[in-house]
Amino acid sequence: MDKLRISLPGLELKNPIMPASGCFGFGREYSQFYDLSLLGSIMVKATTLEQRLGNPVPRVAETSSGMLNAIGLQNPGLEKVMNTELPWLSQYDLPVIANVAGSMVEDYVEVAKNISRAENVHALELNISCPNVKEGGIAFGTDPEVAKELTAKVKAVSDVPVYVKLSPNVADIKEMALAVEAGGADGLTMINTLVGMRLDHRTGKPVIANKTGGLSGPAIKPVALRMVYEVSQVTNLPIIAMGGISSAWDVIDFISAGASAAAVGTANFVNPFVCKEIIEELQAILDELEVEHIHDLKGRSWKVGETANYRA
Amino acid sequence: MDKLRISLPGLELKNPIMPASGCFGFGREYSQFYDLSLLGSIMVKATTLEQRLGNPVPRVAETSSGMLNAIGLQNPGLEKVMNTELPWLSQYDLPVIANVAGSMVEDYVEVAKNISRAENVHALELNISCPNVKEGGIAFGTDPEVAKELTAKVKAVSDVPVYVKLSPNVADIKEMALAVEAGGADGLTMINTLVGMRLDHRTGKPVIANKTGGLSGPAIKPVALRMVYEVSQVTNLPIIAMGGISSAWDVIDFISAGASAAAVGTANFVNPFVCKEIIEELQAILDELEVEHIHDLKGRSWKVGETANYRA
Amino acid sequence: MIKVEKMKILSQKEIAEYIYELELQGPLVDEISMPGQFVHIKVKKANDPLLRRPISISSYDKNKQTMTLIYRATGAGTIELAQQTGDLNVMGPLGSGFPVEDVKGETAVLIGGGIGVPPLYECSKQLKARGKKVIHILGFESAEAVFYEDKFKALGPVYITTADGSYGTKGFVTDAAAQFNIKADIFYACGPVPMLNAVEKLFDKIPGYISMEQRMGCGIGACLACVCAVNGPELYKKVCTDGPVFPKGELVYG
């Protein structure tokens, strides 16, 4: 598996594949399907300081090649995550990326400080971009100055490297990336969901109780790919990419666009084995492309004159 | 057809359905399929001062439930549009909305001034948001101040009402809407395409010669719907909505979200009869919903206590 | 154990207006533990429609490794489902079902509304097999939508209601239950939420189980899409794993 082994700040990974936050809980459910130690890493559900009940139902709606969700960060709260969920996960050979969320800067700092000290947490993912939290979550994700400051504050207390999760709901995502880089981020994860909506045809009312929701799935892949392509050319930070990934070729696309690793969200709902299958298929594809290591493909979409080897 | 007849600044329309700019040329090709006089209006291909050859090929790529395009505003230029295309269209009982584009403010002003004087042009659509033009087209669409000024300058020379076409590639589309409203816009059209990308799996290079392209089709409908929902609640300007519309129920959704009329883009490529079919089906749906006029549904997604009549 | 497998489509037919009966075969059937569980179906490989569709298991035969689903084909995914032949990508069995062991008393009443009727069929069969008397009250929109009347009749009395009065008693299932003065020792219900609420009120003296519906993502408890409010300290439970069947009194009706 050497072709897939990668090294990122805080993360020595068997392979670059991991489930995306919120789409895999804390791993328990999917552990029925395969051994979680096969995964490169796991991005667990957003953790907030206190328990959150989340939004009213309906919380999801289907769209063409996509889905909307407004779960609203339902989670058992920091204490339970530290005492129950993370210890449970420690039975696996699996570095955890803890997704940290909050409504105020202080919440983020408090959660980050504590959770970064959990033994199996090897990195934080700062969720500054959740579109479904009302109290201002979105502002962190769309204002570069605010994002930079939050990053710096979290960085100051965290025991492990901090990855910042970027929102696609911005005019210039490069600006956001550079801001959090300046704030001290060790890496980027992108993208979170696009804000969208579905109406009930007959009543004309929003299907989702929260009215708007976050759009994920194959529908958003072109947007995610473009953003990774743009950002990877302007920052030195490693990128863990997500947005519509459901196959090994999708992963190759994101690596080619400039990402270092890839996370799979919505596709887990469609095929619970998808992460495992992608890892297996990646190996075969790299052989077929005659590539020594997956990172030989990194950024080839924009690097000049480096395609010849890989042309089929 | 009284249930469908609508009245907007400069536009007295038989029905609220029209093809979106760039997806219907100047009407010639689709006139093989049905009588264009059936349409409410027609948004013709972007017109620039001089002829444009557009971008190199490939110019389109398919994505999940969507497509990317980077045509690059290929068009025969103002003179030919005025002397050939618009006169040809005047054989139909069809108010034209002329899509105006350019690289510099002066270009927009010059095209707007002239084309607004063509007899069958009843409104302008200011294309400040084309993502595929390099010299700065995108800046007009994402900077509120620049958009406002451009709107004011065009408004000053136009003989007909001016609709401004908003880009979805912004953090806050309400801000853009309010800016062009302040600039004197008579209406809004939204949304243009989301910037996206597709890579060739094997070579890792962009499929589209222009590298990035504009994402359209059903994939973007949830984003478009959300934006119309947001904007219609903060401005008084009428909205002509577009983004993934391919059925009469899609139109109902956008009217429910707050639009006054709807344009159909990509769906014409899939079904050349789509606009005609939508117009026919709308009539039946309004009967089924027992609605007197399509605008009785306008904004019902966010208006309080107004759904009871329409519940099936 | 939950399986994800390509099940063989043995037959598929329209048995009432928009209502299809689908018979599937495969080892997944071995895993079914009680009536009222459901499966999560990926209708076809393409990304539109994207998500799986939850459909109850209406009946099953462990010997033949077959199960029957009954569904209404009116949305994008179910319309496609009705056209499938060959294989079908099925995940399941999922959720908890209707408990039919250790039921106290003689008589069970099974109350179904529309596409809530299917899971009651296996439930009724198993209660009957355990020597219970089973009474059925089944509500439909109209005469055209009625299905499985004879199958239920073979197990016990059947009262049909239709919303438009075109067949059976006009009105709702709870109207019929009151009108015919149905007495029972336990109830089982599946249908729209307002019906479930009304059933719980009507049969407030006897124990019972109700099966809930909610929009789902994963179907296995990971995404937190399908929660419902419950009485008790947890406040929320997941329909896909804690349910879809809940004991009477547990759900908070909004």
Add this chain to the structure above:
Amino acid sequence: MIKVEKMKILSQKEIAEYIYELELQGPLVDEISMPGQFVHIKVKKANDPLLRRPISISSYDKNKQTMTLIYRATGAGTIELAQQTGDLNVMGPLGSGFPVEDVKGETAVLIGGGIGVPPLYECSKQLKARGKKVIHILGFESAEAVFYEDKFKALGPVYITTADGSYGTKGFVTDAAAQFNIKADIFYACGPVPMLNAVEKLFDKIPGYISMEQRMGCGIGACLACVCAVNGPELYKKVCTDGPVFPKGELVYG
């Protein structure tokens, strides 16, 4: 006139590796005016895959109102196409084809590469029917990908080349044309752009026609997706309406 119609699928079979032959029936066939035109196919109703797929008409029979398409099923849309039965949503006929009237001289050479081979079949049949001698040079990837050799042989000599040498002559069609010293009065070519370019160079002394490919949106000239650079004042032409067949010398090879 361009029609959009549900055509009946009479048969569909794999005739070489990944290569399918599809026979369709319907009034659309009445509108075909020359070999080399194409149709634009919506594989199925759902939004994924979204766009129509352009496929050349390989042959047609006006009396029976049938036409045959040959396509390679390796992408999302064509793989789905290979699974369709019943009806198919077809738009066409589209574009200009290969002129076969008033051809000067005795002998025509038809040069096809891979999925560029199909439209040459009807072209060859019609040339032959008009008393011309037809010679075929057909290039494929490998032995497994070869199709229609016998059908072309029934019309005139056939030279097969394969890229890997597993069948016929190893190399490209132009290699074979040079090697066997093919002489003709006119050429017709369809295949990948580098092949077309090489063919134009090799047969620089005789008139000829080549058929181009380009990614398409509308297929009818409205969206300006499918342009190609041409010599002459227009600079750009549209493959879907001005082509796909262009006279030799018109295209600018990038």
